[in-house]
Amino acid sequence: MPSQGSMRPANPLKRPRQDPVSCQFCRSKKLKCDRQQPCSNCATRGLLCHGPPLSQSRATPLPEDANNASILARLKRLEDIVIGSSGQAAPDVPSALPTRANSTLACLSPASEYEEALHNLEETATGEENWIPSGTRDLEFQILSAQQMSHAPGVYQSLSAKLPHFQSPLKSVFLPPKDEASRLLDYYVKYVDELQHVVFMPQVRKLMDTLYANVDQGLPVGPSHVALVLTILASSASLSYHHSGDGVILFPPSVAVHASLVWANSALEVLEYSRRTTAGGLEDVQASILMAFLLFHVEGFSSRSRRLFAGAISTARDIGMHRLDATPGQSADSKKSVDPVDVEIQRRVWWHVVATDWLLGLCGGPQEGTYFVQPNHFRVNLPRNIDDKGLIYGRSLVEEPLSKPTTMSYYIQRIKLADICRRVVDLMPLSGVSTSVDYQQIIALDAKFQAFFDELPTFLKVDEKSRHETEEIMCHSPQLKIQRYALGMIARTRRCKLHQPFLIRRSVESHYTYSRDISINSARCVIRLKRQVEKELDSVYVVNVKLHGVVYHVFMATIVLVMDLCFNKNEGNDDVRKSEVAEACTILEEAASQSCLAREFLQSLMDIMRKHKVHLHHQSGEAAEDPHPGQGLPGSEIPDIAKVTEPEETRLLHSFFPPQDNSQNYLSDFDAIWKDYVELGPNMDVPEWDNLFSELTQGSQIP
Template sequence: MARQQRKRQISCHFCRMRKLRCNREFPCSNCTSRGVACPEPQHAATSDASAVRPAPAKKPVRPNTGDPDIQNRLERLEGLLQGLSRQLESVPELAAAQPPMASFAAPPFAPPPPPPPPPPPVFAAPVVAPSQAQAQTQTQTQTHPQTHPHHHLQAHHLQQPLPLKIQDLTNNALLVEEYCIVSKTSNSIFSDHVIFRACPIRSITQLSSFTFQSPGFSSSIALTAEPTRCIWLPNRDEADALVQKYMADISPMHHFIHGPHLRRLVTELYASLKSGSQVPVGTVVLLLAICAIVTYSWTPHDDEKKLFQDSKEANSQTLIWVKILFNLLEICQRNDHSSIECVQGLTLLTTTLFNLEGISPTARAMLARAIFLSRELGLHRIDHPDTDSFCQKYPPLTRLTAEVGRRLWWHLVGVDWMLARFPGPQEGTYLVNPNQMAVRKPANINDEDLDEDREIVDKPMDQPTIMSYSLHRIRFLELFREFTDRTTFSKPSSASQQYDTVLQMDAAIDRFMAHEASPFFRIDVKELEKLPPDDPWRSPTAIINRYMYSFYLYSQCCRLHLPYLARGTVDPAYAHSRQACLRSARIITQRVQQLVKEEVGFAHMMLRLGVAMHGLFLATIALVFDLCLTNDVADDGSRQQEVEHAWRTLENAEVQSSTVARGMNILRHIMEKYKIPFPTGVSGHHEPIQTNGHTNYIPQGQIPADAMGMPAGMPLAKPHHTEQEIEGHISKMDLEDVDWERLCWEFDAPFI
């Protein structure tokens, strides 16, 4: 009989070492009572396969789907997964960085974390987005706050996701509320019909703005006894010439229209006119606004285009296009029309009105309407992380239209913040709160680099593009908005506090020019001339951007210190303001002299631009009054030449701009009253201050009737400053104790 093989020991290691009786269950009773680890021996199995048989596998128990508890847990799990996926989709950086189940990184130089506690039940804790969890981890590591347990329960209760049924019910309830409160205008009540036709641009003034449709006219509008509004557009080749002029000479000053896209829109517009199909109204609004601003900016240098007989005829059409645009915008408001092109047209109309009237109530109303329509389109939250809500409430945006929307929105925001710096009802206030918008800054790229099929690659700020001036202007206006926020109406500040704010603003501007502004804005003219002619820094767009930057920046510096110019001549505490004001004024006059030598259309158009002329006007005021307040025989010759050159430039601009003409009349009144000598070789004669509104806004000739029910010469708005008001303010001033704040208001009055 063969000897049986001895069974192997299966007692644990601790029991064998201590000669204890092991119950051979791991962990055994001996190890458990002593708190000793009890690993299972690796040789527990015998060599006899039949001695130890595997336990039969248990049949999986299929859960009863009818159990309400299991059903609720499944719904909550689905809600958790759906909420987590939405959070990851809204933050693409998190989704691309690591998978959702990856552990969150600990703060730098943090000690190793303790062993994790036993996992809680599946639904015991809410799921938190990776960004929120990381922020919570860092906050707890740095501060270790002692929080009451009730606060943990409250946060847990707020973050606990709801089942899908409850989420859908809540969303539907909110949707019902939105439908009850927010509604679209009923087109059947307020809508008005309009037709569009094209004709030669020089015949616009002779055509009627109403027409009766004949039965043979192909249109969906039924024949009625009432006349139908007719909007006349220039012919296709003339429209292309106007668009080319706008993109080359005007758009670099405020670039929020994509050039290639604009040309495609014009092509589609005239194709619709030719085929008799529905015309895109937003494109018509934009084209009419381009017609208005281009005819206003038309100079003798542009007569070679043969579009008009001369620049006088082109300038005389500006108000006609403005009135046509007003009529179409009224129809758009009745029909509840909103589009990016419509907002772009409103923005251009606002710019034209600023040049025509100054900062008038009409211009401010158009700006407010443009901001309102931008919000209707969702331009104030293009980059909001909640993309689902954006797609449900606002029209969809492509990559191209989203970037154009960023350009347009930031331009409107900049104008809104800029107006808070000027006197008037809007002084110290603005419409757009930076905390109530979610829009990135536009990219520093040219239009050729912006396409639907390519990713947007932002260029360095030292590389000049079509957006260079706009981006610097945004940053500069952000500085002014920060100081505007410091001024409160309820607590007026003292004179010393106001001057401290002026010095702080001056220091912020100096830091901006020294460290934040692009190098090609600060380059010296002699260094610029050494560059090759085809260098991007010498392109026409870069030239316009550079001069607009100088005019705007230094005019604001000059105006900031102008109220303290006289004090700086007698009080050393204000000497810095006098030096800063005169330095800015001299830079402006030098830039004007340099611009005259440039062979660009902007040099001829400068005399009709409010921004450039306002800066030159302030510079002339500073130089003239400093020449009268101080006697520096050694330097009088050069100072006299500066004043003469600036004065002659303003005299030439009087013929081109009614705002400059009114400002020069006020300046001559003041100089005559206080016996201030006029610059040598210039005329001190002034015309009576006009009080008949805007009849003389196009000084080259009377405005013909445009067959819109408004006779020729009808004022566009009421006058803002009558002769009696201006004379009253002037009579209250004493040269020995001049109220320089009031004086600055008088000088700004023609531009407001």
Template sequence: MHMVTPTRRGQNPSGKQEVQPGHLILVLSIIAAATQSWAPSDDVNRVFSSPSEANEQVSLWINAAEDVLEATSRRRKISIEGVQGMILVGFMAAHIDGLHRYRVLFANALVLARDLGLHRIDHPHNSGKANTSQAEIERRVWWYLCASDWAMAARVGGVGEGIYSCHPRQMITKKPLNINDEEALDGMSRHERPLSLPTSMSYTLQRIRLAELSRNIVDRSPLMMAHTGGLSHDAVMDIDTELQTLINEVPGFYSMTTPMLMENYGLTQTRAADIVFQGKVVYFLLYSQRCKIHLPYFIRSSEDSAYYSSREICLKHARLLIRSNIWSENADIDNVIQNKLTELLVGVFLACAVLLMDACVSPLSPQQYEQREEIFRSFKIMEIAKKGSETTSKFIDSLIHILRKNQTSASDSAPSEHQEPPAYSDGKGERDHQTFPYEETSIDNSISPGYGIYDSLGFPETTEDPFNVNNGPNIVARSGEHFNSTREDISSYWTDFTHNFEEGVAIDPNSFDWDSIFMELDSSFI
């Protein structure tokens, strides 16, 4: 492949016709996406010797797209194709380099979109182009940016938490229609298909609905409320009700199998398989958001019975995230692709943190073996995904680092094998219902498609058990490698921690500063 040098004044290789910078950015971003998701099944023409060779080129193409943008945006507006290209570039950069770079690239895409007037497509001054295919494409791009902006404000911590840039009162662009791509024509009417019918826009519209709820979460908890501890528990439960309503209203076709979709809607096998996977992602994002909103009250439930409902909901949906057969070998999408969807991996990290903390507080729970298996699964998912992903590596490292940092002096002495956590009153691990007056919630595997316990994860065969220190360096211990100054300290700590966990030794919940752990996890990645 020959990459056009962006400094040649935007000319094509023959020099006969000017190449539009936006078009070039989009082409470069598509090449980057292809090399990032390259799988063995793609190598029919032997373009690359291996998927690894293709993956190694991703950063090159991302940097090339950024170079074109930097060289041309100073002198002219970038076309809609350029905005689409920067969205793709940001999506890939999030997986490779982390969320900071994603925020920067996303901000660039948003500025470019506003320069094109995508936030005012349906202003009366633009009535002449309102029913064109170009306007409909622009609506799709704008609302994708809005949905991403609102989702980040509610789900990603740090300095960007609770802040969004797309304000509903500062835009006059209608939502995209629920129509197929081939129905977006010049002179088209504003009639659309019912939401109960699958179209090219079904997933996007579901994503927008969840994003609008995310924006409402942010609006209910402005930054000035930080001194009051954030959302009240009553407000959290109100939001939870809205999320449950949204889950109940997910279109029925997202619960169908590929053959059912082909038979009922006359879809091709490829299109039907795409819809099946989209349905799994829709439920995954809904469950991830539901788990996230209950996180602040999850650990407080051990001290205040008023928060037990939050504990149950948070824990239940953390388990659903890990049990999703999105991660199984028959998930209707290449494993190499699903492990590069950062938005999904953030949900896995969140679920892992919740399950691990619950295991610390209740190590002798009647579901202790199931707990360990679920945590094991979450680490296996992240261990595979961290290869080539700085973001996922940081997810794992931060969890280890934060747990190590916030372990108090009470943990310096080895916990007694007979020590019982506050939730249990006898050596049999039976729950004390006077202290914890609620029943353990069993997982209903029929809640939604793709969330049953799966038999095959599709992971490479390995003899390493992350909870067995006798097998040598383990997954969890190795993941401290990025903290160079404390690598041995972290590995040693984690080995001891997982050994106690494997042996069923009760870990004193007071040995961790849980408030600090939640605060740091929330401000880092979740």
């Protein structure tokens, strides 16, 4: 009689494992999943929906031969992992950056099931059950033209009719009519998007259509969608105030200024509302990036813009963007359910955040010497070198070689530059002056900068020969003009930052000559690039507004040239060096009529110079005893713009945009100050110069 045991399962106490019915995101956040692919929760947040399709929820048992084949396949994959059969990193990608995986390992083993269960249990406490109800800060959206909005405060607060017994405040956010919004979006695509390309325009246009349709019908709208649209509108209006584009004036200047201020204020309000009431999504990250970029251009890398950027990183992590290509429990089948276009857009956004973070680590300010994102703490493939027109839903993505210009050419090189900056941050101590760092390590890092310049595609190089060879390319891809100058200035300023601690020590330690030569040549190149970009672009206004970072880079180049002139006086060619300083000052003077940042740079420069004169050794006794040290100094009669009384409306406008008619008065005695500075500078000791450089760069950065 045959044994009954042969008819039983191997382990009768082990019940078959029930397949999950909800996607991974809904399970981890304790949300109700509609079990679609993708589900509504993931779709509204722009997330990848990881979970088995319904059609595969009850898989047919495999026959014995197929089961054996499956086991052998799993063993082969494990052998490949242990032996390390993956290919080497591509030669054109820095070793610290990830290479693109050729395949995704299917999570089929019991160990992976255990890891998935453990991961879900650990995330139980991160659910989205809000203690504060979202209705306590309700928003409503109204349509109001830019002309009508000239008398509107931006976010209007009243008492909600929905909850009269609670007297809950109702905030009204004003959107322009759809035709105005469409014109502003077209303007954004043509003139603003080229330096902060973190949105996919077909998606944005579809999002805008849905947003306006829902507002017209009184249906709910996603706050992150509204925030993204408002940020784009504010960015377009802010630039159109200075530059009308193809000669078509979108709005009168005063209307454009006020509209930009209203939309920016509204976008900040809606972003905060979204942060407090939702789990966040891709649009929250995009809106935060664009708003931080806009705020930088009108107020510098202020604490507000820094918080926005930090919020973008936090939200990106919350929605799992840092694990985009290594999600626990993600199978090959579940990845196939997500369109490659959506994955690629998220890769672009994530790497834009990471590159900005690393670049800011090598930039003056409170964040200098630090960064948020560790390279070992995320797994996201590098974005592909592919044009936006190649991103077509339902089709495979075909990547172009790096030698071919695309929408992503600039951003891929920006990532490589950021990786070098991260290495510099890791080496340089936070204590400032580095006497403990091996100088050979500085030379090795400088070699990486040089290799970066040498390996750039020809269309992103700024030398005369490369510019001449790529004239035809610029006709087809005009955005590359401004991108190559932006990349060149950012890279050279960061290279100066590497050598800055050793520049002024050249006068006492001759073996730092290399640092002095690199710093001076990089600073001179920044000045040349500024003049060259003026020739290639259509107006100085566009140069200083679109490339607002130009002001910062020229400012840093000026400091390097002045420090060298004052400390390394035995280098000769004093007349030439003084003329270089004068030219740099002239650039700042020209920009001051259009850029509030330029004016702030000049003001801080003059304030610091006055401040540090108290340390000069040959200052007269009368001056030292003067109870009003600011009086009688060259340039002391220059007015303090921050103290000028203005009407409330003018003050609000100037908080985002400066007036354009006072540069001559503001810089009336600038030459006298520089003359005094150059004459007295050599009497300051090295630590005082370090303090001067540190204070000048505080709060003056480009992302």
